[in-house]
Amino acid sequence: MDWPVVGVLPSLIGRIHNFNDQITTFLAAYGCNLKAQGPIASGMRYFATCDPANVRHIFTTNHANYPKGVEFAEIFDIYGGSIFTVDGELCRQQRAMFQSFMSNPQVVALMERSSRDKMVNGLLPFMIRMASTRTPFDMQGLINRLIFDLTAIPIFCVDPCCLSADMPSMHVANAMDTVMEVGLIRHILPPSCWKMMRRLNIGPEGKLATAHKQLHGFVREMMEKMKARSTEQDEVSAVDIILSADPAYSDGSLLSRTLLNYMVAGRDTVGTTLPWVFYNLAKNPRVVSAIRKELAPIASLKTAACISNNGTSTMLFFEQEETKDLVYLQAALYESLRLHPPGPFERKKVLADDLLPSGHKLHAGEIVLISIYAMGRMESVWGKDCHEYMPERWLSEDGSKLRYVPSHKFMAFNSGPRMCLGKDIAMAQMRTIVAAVIWNFEVEMVEGQSVEPKLSCTLQMKNGLKVIVRKREK
Numbered sequence: 135m136d137w138p139v140v141g142v143l144p145s146l147i148g149r150i151h152n153f154n155d156q157i158t159t160f161l162a163a164y165g166c167n168l169k170a171q172g173p174i175a176s177g178m179r180y181f182a183t184c185d186p187a188n189v190r191h192i193f194t195t196n197h198a199n200y201p202k203g204v205e206f207a208e209i210f211d212i213y214g215g216s217i218f219t220v221d222g223e224l225c226r227q228q229r230a231m232f233q234s235f236m237s238n239p240q241v242v243a244l245m246e247r248s249s250r251d252k253m254v255n256g257l258l259p260f261m262i263r264m265a266s267t268r269t270p271f272d273m274q275g276l277i278n279r280l281i282f283d284l285t286a287i288p289i290f291c292v293d294p295c296c297l298s299a300d301m302p303s304m305h306v307a308n309a310m311d312t313v314m315e316v317g318l319i320r321h322i323l324p325p326s327c328w329k330m331m332r333r334l335n336i337g338p339e340g341k342l343a344t345a346h347k348q349l350h351g352f353v354r355e356m357m358e359k360m361k362a363r364s365t366e367q368d369e370v371s372a373v374d375i376i377l378s379a380d381p382a383y384s385d386g387s388l389l390s391r392t393l394l395n396y397m398v399a400g401r402d403t404v405g406t407t408l409p410w411v412f413y414n415l416a417k418n419p420r421v422v423s424a425i426r427k428e429l430a431p432i433a434s435l436k437t438a439a440c441i442s443n444n445g446t447s448t449m450l451f452f453e454q455e456e457t458k459d460l461v462y463l464q465a466a467l468y469e470s471l472r473l474h475p476p477g478p479f480e481r482k483k484v485l486a487d488d489l490l491p492s493g494h495k496l497h498a499g500e501i502v503l504i505s506i507y508a509m510g511r512m513e514s515v516w517g518k519d520c521h522e523y524m525p526e527r528w529l530s531e532d533g534s535k536l537r538y539v540p541s542h543k544f545m546a547f548n549s550g551p552r553m554c555l556g557k558d559i560a561m562a563q564m565r566t567i568v569a570a571v572i573w574n575f576e577v578e579m580v581e582g583q584s585v586e587p588k589l590s591c592t593l594q595m596k597n598g599l600k601v602i603v604r605k606r607e608k
């Protein structure tokens with residue numbers, strides 16, 4: 135796949151529609167590690183890996199030698215200076231600030247309240263309407279609306295109301311998708327090439343420039359709404375916490391980039407994961423039955439939490455606290471994240487020459503691509519049934535406990551000092567959403583559709599996930 139002069143570029147572009155699967159095939163064929171080169175004179179030298187021993191070395195043992203690097207920060211310039219794009223001391227400060235936001239008791243309470251409210255007054259009533267007329271709908275689109283609202287509310291203390299009955303335009307979410315789609319192109323092309331397009335404002339770069347304007351406009355609009363809200367509300371937003379932690383953020387542009395980065399952290403991840411969870415569940419009815427069996431004892435105790443819809447139907451919503459010990463449900467989510475991680479790859483830069491546990495030598499300036507997607511599908515890591523959706527692999531023999539799986543083998547939430555800071559919140563959010571949907575509804579995929587990832591830095595579905603739902607007889 136390495137061509138003279140132009141290097142790996144033609145192979146990548148030729149197979150780009152199937153980017154993650156192609157990398158998986160190559161890595162499986164080359165024993166989890168692969169060197170490749172970009173076009174001559176581009177200076178792009180790649181090392182691709184999905185080898186857990188190398189990943190532990192890169193992300194933990196010698197992580198200081200593997201920053202994200204300035205090229206990564208340039209690719210995601212819209213988030214420049216904020217948590218995803220910085221390394222070293224700046225990153226430590228940003229992580230501390232994010233943690234003080236996520237652990238603030240008022241923020242935690244607001245997240246729980248809004249999660250319940252959106253399910254009870256938004257998602258479940260919408261699904262009841264679709265069920266009553268057997269109308270097919272796009273589950274990914276619906277989840278996107280829900281997660282956009284749930285992510286924005288604690289950041290701005292304002293509800294963008296994407297899940298309201300009139301289904302408003304999702305241009306801001308679409309602009310966030312554009313950042314990830316053009317991000318993939320920027321990862322692949324030599325920087326001089328995409329920077330030229332940016333200067334000329336053409337092709338994907340023209341689309342990205344429009345997306346940037348829409349995203350900064352969204353932040354301005356939300357901040358204005360935030361200022362205008364009732365002063366009696368004692369809620370604390372991310373904006374309040376950031377401004378009180380560091381006055382440097384009163385420069386509006388850094389604050390805007392940081393808030394957009396917080397939006398990505400919550401939205402692009404959970405919003406991308408959940409449609410794949412429903413896809414995997416629809417394909418594996420025995421897993422759905424096992425989750426329902428686990429929910430049944432809680433459901434039978436719940437009468438007070440019943441949601442009445444015009445007196446015609448009763449829906450159950452499970453609180454976060456009620457789902458926290460449901461190991462099978464948790465295993466079903468991990469198993470979906472193994473096969474369909476929302477961030478399918480990571481990128482690191484080599485600072486100084488180094489020797490990896492696999493025996494490969496890396497040179498300063500090289501780019502390391504870590505395929506999280508491929509790692510989840512390697513027979514050498516997960517065994518012969520690695521392509522099957524099997525939550526049982528996460529459970530102890532008697533099924534009563536979750537097995538310990540090290541993060542350098544299951545990379546969906548990253549590994550080492552830059553591990554995801556929202557894992558527990560994300561898992562809690564996903565447990566309650568999946569529990570409510572599958573307890574109350576049968577979800578069937580519309581036949582004949584092609585469900586595949588789009589070309590992007592995230593694993594969003596290209597054509598969505600069309601489903602038909604039916605209310606369950608319990």
Ligand code: HEM
Nearest residue numbers: 217218399400403404407477546547548552554555556560
């Ligand atoms: C299914 C859900 C999620 C998955 C699979 C996930 C995965 C990840 C991954 C792979 C990274 C590393 C990104 C990188 O290095 O470029 C990361 C970082 C991060 N995540 Fe998550 N995430 C999820 C949900 C969330 C949520 C809901 C939040 C916030 C509420 C969050 C907050 C963060 C933050 C702040 C970081 C930055 C850490 C750093 O760069 O040091 N994540 N996450």
